[in-house]
Amino acid sequence: MIELNHIAKRFGDYPALHGVDLAIRPGEFIALLGPSGSGKTTLLRIIAGLEQQEEGRVLFDGEDVSARPVAERGVGFVFQHYALFRHMSVAENVGFGLSVRKGRLGLNRRQIREKAEELLKLVQLDGLGDRYPSQLSGGQRQRVALARALAIQPRLLLLDEPFGALDARVRKDLRRALRDLHNRVGLTSVFVTHDQEEALELADRVVVMNKGHIEQVGTPEEIYAHPATPFVSAFVGETNLLPGTAGDLHVRPHELAIVAEGPGASAVRVSNVFRKGGLWRIEGALADGTRLVEIDAAADAVLPQPGAVIHVRAQTSRSFEEEGATS
Amino acid sequence: MSAAASRATTEAPFIRWLLIGLALAWLVLLLGLPLAAVFAEALRDGWAAFRAAIVTPDALAAIRLTLIVAAISVPLNTLFGLAASWAIAKFEFTGKSLLITLIDLPFSVSPVVSGLIFVLIFGAQGVFGEWFIDHDIKVIFAVPGIVLATVFITFPFVARELIPLMQEQGRSDEEAALSLGANGWQTFWHVTLPNIRWGLLYGVLLCNARAMGEFGAVSVVSGHIRGETNTMPLHVEILYNEYDFVGAFAVASLLAGLALVTLALKTALEWRFDLGNKGARH
Numbered sequence: 297m298i299e300l301n302h303i304a305k306r307f308g309d310y311p312a313l314h315g316v317d318l319a320i321r322p323g324e325f326i327a328l329l330g331p332s333g334s335g336k337t338t339l340l341r342i343i344a345g346l347e348q349q350e351e352g353r354v355l356f357d358g359e360d361v362s363a364r365p366v367a368e369r370g371v372g373f374v375f376q377h378y379a380l381f382r383h384m385s386v387a388e389n390v391g392f393g394l395s396v397r398k399g400r401l402g403l404n405r406r407q408i409r410e411k412a413e414e415l416l417k418l419v420q421l422d423g424l425g426d427r428y429p430s431q432l433s434g435g436q437r438q439r440v441a442l443a444r445a446l447a448i449q450p451r452l453l454l455l456d457e458p459f460g461a462l463d464a465r466v467r468k469d470l471r472r473a474l475r476d477l478h479n480r481v482g483l484t485s486v487f488v489t490h491d492q493e494e495a496l497e498l499a500d501r502v503v504v505m506n507k508g509h510i511e512q513v514g515t516p517e518e519i520y521a522h523p524a525t526p527f528v529s530a531f532v533g534e535t536n537l538l539p540g541t542a543g544d545l546h547v548r549p550h551e552l553a554i555v556a557e558g559p560g561a562s563a564v565r566v567s568n569v570f571r572k573g574g575l576w577r578i579e580g581a582l583a584d585g586t587r588l589v590e591i592d593a594a595a596d597a598v599l600p601q602p603g604a605v606i607h608v609r610a611q612t613s614r615s616f617e618e619e620g621a622t623s
Numbered sequence: 624m625s626a627a628a629s630r631a632t633t634e635a636p637f638i639r640w641l642l643i644g645l646a647l648a649w650l651v652l653l654l655g656l657p658l659a660a661v662f663a664e665a666l667r668d669g670w671a672a673f674r675a676a677i678v679t680p681d682a683l684a685a686i687r688l689t690l691i692v693a694a695i696s697v698p699l700n701t702l703f704g705l706a707a708s709w710a711i712a713k714f715e716f717t718g719k720s721l722l723i724t725l726i727d728l729p730f731s732v733s734p735v736v737s738g739l740i741f742v743l744i745f746g747a748q749g750v751f752g753e754w755f756i757d758h759d760i761k762v763i764f765a766v767p768g769i770v771l772a773t774v775f776i777t778f779p780f781v782a783r784e785l786i787p788l789m790q791e792q793g794r795s796d797e798e799a800a801l802s803l804g805a806n807g808w809q810t811f812w813h814v815t816l817p818n819i820r821w822g823l824l825y826g827v828l829l830c831n832a833r834a835m836g837e838f839g840a841v842s843v844v845s846g847h848i849r850g851e852t853n854t855m856p857l858h859v860e861i862l863y864n865e866y867d868f869v870g871a872f873a874v875a876s877l878l879a880g881l882a883l884v885t886l887a888l889k890t891a892l893e894w895r896f897d898l899g900n901k902g903a904r905h
Binding site for chain 2: 344345346365366367368371372373375377379380381382383392393396397441444445447448
């Protein structure tokens with residue numbers, strides 16, 4: 297169990313985190329999701345011990361580790377740009393955490409090498425132990441970084457934008473590999489991402505962060521279907537803001553239906569219609585011309601021409617009147 | 624860039640060859656000819672005379688002193704350069720830009736002025752003069768003064784080479800090592816040092832070349848005592864002033880040879896450096 301109690305941190309005059317509380321259960325896969333500057337990476341680095349919080353405590357299994365340096369926390373950390381040691385072979389990289397502690401662990405070179413090979417197999421890089429990082433692709437490097445972090449048998453795996461530097465296809469493969477790995481190893485893991493799709497696809501629970509505090513913690517389904525704040529609604533998934541009787545209504549593109557003109561329907565002037573996966577996406581503006589509206593239509597729907605005026609009605613929607621909607 | 628695009632954006636061949644030719648002619652005139660002259664003068668009376676000029680007791684003493692001074696100041700400045708660039712590249716602290724400016728100070732002050740400062744501080748009339756006389760310590764007009772002046776003159780070389788390199792490499796390699804359980808020393812030895820080794824060697828090489836070749840500051844603090852406080856550059860000047868041209872040029876050719884070796888090593892290092900970096904970029 298990892299507990300964060302009221303973590304606060306500022307960089308100079310800039311508050312990065314104000315009073316964050318979070319509990320992570322054993323074996324959970326957690327995503328810290330937020331835009332840049334939301335404090336998600338700082339929070340991850342505080343959990344690791346790479347950054348020191350100014351207030352609050354970090355508890356690992358009830359024990360306060362706030363004063364412990366990163367080397368003594370037993371966390372595996374995967375960096376966005378891999379941070380592989382370029383002058384060491386892949387196997388030496390993976391075995392580094394064991395080599396520097398071989399005295400204490402009672403391991404010899406051969407045992408370390410065997411352990412490294414074992415881990416390379418786990419991340420599907422068997423046979424590449426003698427290569428150098430410069431000879432690997434980006435996706436392979438990130439797998440090496442993952443194997444290296446796992447080698448020290450951490451109680452917690454932390455990943456900082458692990459797919460950030462990879463292209464879309466490799467990203468998808470690696471995402472699946474990471475999820476598989478988590479299912480097999482069952483290691484408590486926390487990763488930072490600004491990509492909501494990634495967070496919703498991978499995580500058991502998503503922590504949505506904004507401006508140094510937590511907006512909402514929940515399962516991907518809760519976050520997507522029941523956003524707690526206007527920020528979450530707008531940041532996770534696509535959201536239209538339609539005028540309602542009591543403040544703005546937050547409506548997803550697929551929650552809008554094209555209807556005949558009538559009470560409760562909004563007029564939209566269509567500007568663009570294009571394919572989006574298995575659906576059609578209709579873009580337009582509200583009659584007052586200010587707000588952009590995105591509508592999903594079925595593949596076999598009768599499509600309006602650009603320039604036409606259609607009417608839409610929200611089948612479901614959310615409002616956050618008490619807090620006031622963001623736009 | 625395709626060949627066509629590069630042709631469209633560069634000068635005509637005639638202009639290109641003219642520029643390259645001018646640069647080469649300038650180099651030959653200002654560097655090649657003097658260098659050739661040094662060796663030609665040194666060997667004018669043949670190998671025997673050259674050898675005889677080198678093995679005079681005064682020349683040997685100058686060579687010995689130069690090697691001693693370099694052997695003390697280069698390791699000191701390597702340590703200082705490592706410490707300063709580590710602090711500047713890896714930490715945030717107030718006064719950082721002041722420190723960077725101060726590191727450049729020896730480059731911006733005339734070496735003669737640097738020498739005079741040491742005379743003012745450590746000389747007989749200086750701030751610590753009486754204390755040194757009371758304790759029978761000689762700094763100025765003695766080896767310690769020469770070492771001090773050389774250390775001062777050469778301290779930017781290693782630091783200047785390493786600061787941009789370390790800043791570019793960032794902190795994440797070190798953080799990764801620490802997160803894997805390495806202690807500070809292991810992190811430095813296994814991660815930081817291999818990452819900067821070529822840049823460090825390059826800086827040490829330049830530092831050494833200057834330490835052996837420094838004239839101005841050393842000249843002020845040395846006192847020119849033959850066989851005792853003359854380094855090679857000072858010895859060259861004395862011989863030259865005494866119209867012993869073969870002797871002067873023979874010792875000068877050793878310094879010129881050192882410069883050539885430094886240049887060759889530097890080129891080799893740069894080549895290695897590029898190669899090492901190319902693989903590491905992602």
